[in-house]
Amino acid sequence: MQDASAPPSPFRAGLDALAARAPATALPLLRAAAESGEGGAYAGLNLGLALADLGRVEEALPLLRDAAVALPDLAEPWFRLGLAAALRREPTEAARLLDAALARAPEHVPALAARAMVAEADGHPGEAAALLERARAIDPVEPGLLLMEARLLLEQGDAELAASRCEAVLRAHPAQMAAAAKLLARALRAWLGEADALRHVDAGAEADPFSPAWPLAAAHLQVGCGRPETVLAHLRVAEALAPGEPAILAELAHGLMRAGRETEAEPLLREAMAASPGDLDLRNMLASVLWKRYRFAEMLAVLDDALRNFGEHPSLLSNRSLALTYCGRQREGLAAAERAVAISGGELPTLINRLSVLPYHPEQGGAAPLLAAGRDIARRVGPPARVAHGNARDPERRLRVGVLSGCLGVHPVGWLTLAGLEALPADGFELACYALRTRRDWLAARYRARATLWRDVADLPDEALAETIRDDGVDVLLDCGGYGEGGRLLALQHRPAPVQVKWVGVQFASTGLDCVDWMLTDARETPPGFEPFYSERLLRLPDGYVCYTPPPYAPEPGPLPALRNGYVTFGCFNNLAKVTPVTLAAWAEVLRQVPGARLRLRTHALADPATRADFVSRLAALGLDPDRLDLLGGCPHAEMLAAYRDIDIALDPFPYTGGLTVCEALWMGVPVVALAGDGFAARHALSHLGNAGLPGWVAGSVEDYVRLARYRASDLAGLAALRAGLRDQVRQSPLCDAPRFGQALGQALRHAWRDWCARN
Amino acid sequence: MHAALSPRPPHAPAAVPPDVAVVERLFQRACDLMQQGRHVEALPALDRLRRVPTPPPMALGLRAEALLALGRTTEAVADVDDALAADPGSSALLQLRSRARRAGGDRTGALDDAAAAVLADSASPAAKALLGTALLEQGQHDEAVFLIGAALRADPANPQYRFALARALSETGHHDAAEEILSQHGIERPDLPVAALRAQNALAADRPDLAAALAREALASRPADASLHAVLAHALMRLRDLDGAAAHLLSASRLRPEDGYLAHLAAALNGDTTEQGAEAYATALFDRYAPSFELSLLSLGWRGPGLVRRALERLRPGLAAGTERLGPVLDLGCGTGLVGVALSDLLGGGLTGVDLSARMLEQAARKGVYTALRQANLMTVLREAQPPCDVIVAADVLIYLGQADEMLALCRRRLAPDGLLLFTVERGADTGMGWHLERSARFSHGRAYLERALAAAALDVVEMREEVLRLEDDGMIDGLLVAARPAPSGAAH
Structure with a gap:
């Protein structure tokens, strides 16, 4: 019997720390125990658990495998190995390992839950539901299970029941609040519709103003409603009411990032990561923050670490390719991008990512490989929609020119297109701007002053965006965003306008897409003979393809x-x-x-x-x-x-x-x-x-x-x-000759329009 | 933020009060966010602090600030009321309520609070500047300049006070002094429209050329805003460059799409016929115009009131003879009440005046002729169920209304069977729709259109006379004086 006044042994202390959810404290204690042989095989097992809790999966795996061998009747090592496999997107392996755990302990509730999630992710909802029922029979009140059940109910269309399950969890289990609130928002929206869901949540907040659950649910409901500040407002108060909760911190960081406030997001993100080291999404978010702040080497380190611990996720690989390229390591960058394509079987984001790093590659950045990469994207997205446009087919009438971009302001797009658009002859053309990001600088003000129609469309999904543009009767749409962040090129697949033209704004190559009719260019960019490099038809302006606005505050050049x-x-x-x-x-x-x-x-x-x-x-x-x-x-x-x-x-x-x-x-x-x-x-x-x-x-x-x-x-x-x-x-x-450029641009757009009228 | 639709009384204390640490955190977060100017983000936390049994003292004031910044002025005033109940002598809170009241249109209340704020803390330059600005809007110019000057002396580098003084000086005709302040360095701030005021000052000093140059220079070197484009447009109008003005009004209107005045003027000058914005235009125009309205109108020889009286005497001989009096009269677009004055000795059943402009109505009230004055859209008043009128007058009202059909029909319903409708219009061509928005930003109406519209409204024309209504810069304005009565059968034809 242990002397009560003697300090606990490293092994005991380590176990206590682990049970108290302090894996960092447990780690050195368990290492010491393992080295001294105290606790036998259990020291190694618990050391592995501590490492896994800290997100150091790569180091944990060998220890867990050893424990599985040394303690063959124990379910826990198999369960943890199964979790790791699920995290690394190896569903077959995960199923096998979790089944091995369940063979040893058929009533291991977390293993049943994990196995159900794997079944669901692998497309077997019936199997998932059965496993979930088994688990709930053993532990009817475990909140994670309730939420999983709620999710399955929602998938099956019973939104009202799903919502009530979520509220039950919220009332009884504050620790699960973040996940429950998010699911509640989805369920309420499906059950009541947007407006009534908000009222329901408002009523909840009114009745219980100091519960973080309601503002969290409200935040989730308001995402995508075009009022990012409102979302942040809800998240701020949720955080104040439940400080340090990693899921809330992560949401708040995400909200700040969406609002372009990366500096404020970073400390919150790091706090969330410290509390939740096993969360892959947080790693990717941090990578994005570092990207926006030009800390590319650090971004690379974060991603390399995540890749080691979480395996070759395509999102991690794609982000890695960006980090490498922007460090100036273009060849490695392309290799990472290619790996992402290969691993994912050519998922669309990886194809787009590849095209975005390709033009920087010293050997592969030529027109032919670029076109091939664009055509890969086109094949993946399929043919564009066939739309009968109602635009009046009068070749000489006044045209509505739409501009789609997130960069209508102080940005290369602004400096290189504004003057030309301002100088488009008003009798022949009117301007409609579709802003993917609201900017308030002085170039943005000039765009607003020129546009007959201005729409802030950041929150519209592609199809709704295309419909809006179509309903506005846009005749010629200029895409000034491309495949980049400031663009929504794939919205053009829904054929918002009869004539669609690619112009400045991530304009580094052919888009490869059939829905882009013309590339606005000039004879130097694309001399005669360059047509095969482009899937678009070439619309050449007589001088250059841009008109530059010199900044009024530029100082004098000075002497040599x-x-x-x-x-x-x-x-x-x-x-x-x-x-x-x-x-x-x-x-x-x-x-x-x-x-x-x-x-x-x-x-x-x-x-x-x-x-x-x-x-x-x-x-x-x-x-x-x-x-x-x-x-x-x-x-x-x-x-x-x-x-x-x-x-x-x-x-x-x-x-x-x-x-x-x-x-x-x-x-x-x-x-x-x-x-x-x-x-x-x-x-x-x-x-x-x-x-x-x-x-x-x-x-x-x-x-x-x-x-x-x-x-x-x-x-x-x-x-x-x-x-x-x-x-x-x-x-x-x-x-810099805006009037000249404006005339030329007008003539070019008129030509494209006449061409369409003749063909239709 | 969406409005909560809960039937519970607002601000009821929460059932389970939160612990101290939570309240402290909420307050700290809210303060930080308010300091960063993030009002929307701070509001939910501030809302919850309201529900705490003993909220931190500053919390109510902060919430009021946030609400005010978001335009929720009524709620802001209510919050400051509560805060003042706990701390009645606070100059800062009185200043806050003054600003909130002013934003909500309660100019008298704002003035009272500003005065109280100065009394509560006579050393506060902010209170003095606030009171000065409020007095300026009441027309007490000398006091305004004195107070704002005092604020500035206490805090000479404060750009807001310098701007306020410049504005006060400009509005009181001291254009050189205003220019001197505005041309100094260090007054520039993103929230103070210095360049626009400078140009406006030059315009008010009757230097449209200088105003245009200043506005152009500002537009070339800093973010465009609606005020700069608007001032430039007005300067160009004075310089008779209507095309230039039209272009800049278009820009101004696009940069401030909610401004009906700009929208209407832009439409007028750019040849778009529209009725939208005319109400806002008229309100803004006359609110600004009100102090000098009568002087300028009389100098322009506005004949409207006299024409209306003489028409009534013609059509009701008993009035001229003194054997008859008018029944209830409704004066639509009464302005400063000149029509009321013209008819004052003929009234027998009361005189109600309706106008959009509060400042015009203030002047009409002083004439002591009107039994009732309503600040409202005349169409709203016409739609109300009220006893029938003997006479409805609409002198120079259709020039701001445009399409007349609905108004005429509503007038017919409000008239007694033997009542009279008298109105004046500016005479225009009968082409197109029959009514046009002129470049003067006023509507003109064609004879044939009026005849059709009156017939459709079941009104019989008694007279339609060509009259000169008044003078403008570019000549005499030809108009029509129309007298009509309800058609006997009541059916439209």
Whole structure:
């Protein structure tokens, strides 16, 4: 018998900590016990359980397997191994392991529940219901089971009963409140409809104002109603009423992220993760937060850890591909994207993800592979809807032009499309804007002032969005969002408009989709002969495909820095995703050939120490001397422009060239050495430079690129003269000539419209 | 936030009071969010604090602030009432209620509270500035400038006070002084429309060229807003560039779609015929116009009231002879009551005036001729079930109404069988629908259209005379004076 005053042994203490839901405390104690042999095989088992509770599944698995062998009659190891397999999306294996657990302990309620969930996920609802009944017969009040039953009831259409089950759980089991509230919202909506469900929840809150359950349910009901602040309001009060509850913290973080408030979301997310280490979704959410804040190396670390512990989930792999690409590791990025496609059997999000990292790849970023990737997406989504449009087929009448984008504001889309849209002749065209994100900056105000019709459509699903656009009688729809976050390209599959055109806004290649009729382009982007690279028909504007709005707060270019420095400063203000190893090698060669020259890189990611260190670690191998480099982070826009005052020549990256950065460099008097490939994004720089009157600055090969840079760097007088006149040159060029662009755009859209009228 | 439809009395204490830690957390969260300006997000927490038996003292005031920011002014006032009950001498709470009352349209209450706030804390510059602004709106200009100036002296760098003083100076005609303040650095803030006020000031100083230049410069260098476009448009109208004005009014209206005044003016100048917004336009126009209305109208030679009286004398000879008096008279769009004055000695059965503009009605009340004055849409009043009228007058009302059909039909129903309807319109072409929204933002009506509309409303035309109604900048306004009576059979034809 143990002496009551003696401290408990490590094994006992470890067990107590585990039972008290403190696995972090239990861990060292159980390790000590296992090492000293105390507790026998049970030490190893419980150590495995502690690790699993901490989400360290990879480390837990061998211990659990050992325990299964050492304690063959015990159900627990099999149960835990089954849970891990379910988490890693291995349903057959999970079923096998859980059945083994149940063979040893037929009344193991959690194992029955887990087995039911696996059955349900694998498409056997009848089996799931039977298992659930067994479990409930043993433990009628276990809240997790009640909720599972509620979910099954809801699937079978009995929403009212489902709702009452949820409310029962809410009343009796505060610990399950988050899951119950979420399910309650679904059940109420299905049973009562939106408005009455809200009233029901309101009444609940009125009767019991200090229960977090009601605001939680209200939050879930209000998601997707176009009032993100209201959702946040409910979640805030739920959190205040139930502080530290990981599920609520996670919802709040998610709400803040939806509202673009990542900085506020991050600490909440980390708190939720600490309390709930086994939650995969939280890991992905953290990865998204880090992505938005340009902390790509950290994002990569989070994802690698999640992959080790949770297996090769396609979402993790896709996010990993983004992290790698944006660290400047494009080849690894594409490999991760391809793995996601393979693992998932070509699920649509993985295909879209692949297309979004492909144009950055030094070898695979060409027009042909890009088109193939787009066509893969088209095959996956199937043919577009066949819609009989009621638009009057008069080729010469005034047209309603729709613009669909989440970027109608201070964003590359804004800088490159606003002036052109403002200058569309009002007698021939009126503008309808469909904003996927509400922006309140000064460019956004100008869009609003120009649009006859403005709709904020963030919360509409694709089909409803298409219907809205169709009901508004839009004749020509300009997609300015593409496959990116600021876009809803697949909504075009529902044929919102008779004529659908792809324009600026993640416009890096053909979309591959049959529902996109035209690509708005120019003769430099897509010279004659480039038609096979596009599934769309090419609608070429006579000058360039964009019209640039220079920022009114741009400072003066100032004198050529080389004249005061005594050396040439090359610069690149593009993001690291565009900076490929081949580009870096070319830059290394340029620096070798121009003695004394320096290279200055400026981008947000370089302000993140981890990402910067990762980048720097690869420079030496590519021949770049860090002493000749300045690596700087991002800064507010006016300062960014002013930073060009210290640059003599901009070096453009490839294959994905600069777009807005080229326009800004030129506006600040800095010419750009560029290399043109055959993809659309590979020719952005060519288009802008040609349009601005500097076609001679574009090379056709890497060798030419280096030669060009050296040649231009050797003529300081020429550079100085060019710098002095460049802003005026750009101002007077078609790149900034809004009236000219507006006329041309009008003619192009008219042409597309006439074509449709003739065919219909 | 959706409204709760619970039948329970609001703010009843919760059945189970929460523990102290919960209340503390709710309050802390709410304070943090309010400090960040996140009113919507703070409100549920503040709502719950209301249900606590002894809420933290500041909680009620905070909730009122949130409600006010969200436009729920009645509830905000109620919350401050409760807070003041617990802390009657609080200048901050009195200031809060003043702002809430003003936002809810209770200008008198707002003024009272602002005055009380100053009395409660005579050193508070915020209270002085608030009182000054309220007095400015009451027309007490000198006191306003004095008080706001005092606030500014106590806190010279405060951009809100500087802005308020500039505004006060501008409205009292001290345009140079206002410009001096507005052109200083450091007054710019996202929530203060400095550039718009500066341009407006120039316009009020009769410098439309300068106003236009200032507005253009502001539009080129900062986010566009409706006020800037609107001021520029007015400046351009003064400079006779109606096309330029039209474009900027369109932009203004798009940036502030809920503003009926802008919508109506934009539609008028851009050639869109519409009736929407005319009510808001008329209200805004006349609320602003009211103090100088009569002066300007009389200087424009508005003949409406006289024409109406002479018509009545013609059609009821007994009135001129003094042997007859009028029965109940309804004066639609009575404005400052000039028609009432013209008919004052002929009244026998009461005179009711109806107008949209509170400020116009204030002036009408001072004439002591009207037995009743209603601030309402005339169509609403016409639809009410009331005893029949002897005479209905609608002088220069249809110019803000547009389509006349429904109004005429409603007038016919409100008239006694031998009653008279008298109205004036601006004469327009009989093309199209028969009535048009002119570039002046007023509607004109064609003769033939009126004849049709009157017939359809079962009203017989007694007279339809061409008359000059008044002068405008661009010449005389030709109008029609129409007298009509209910058709005998009562059936439309």
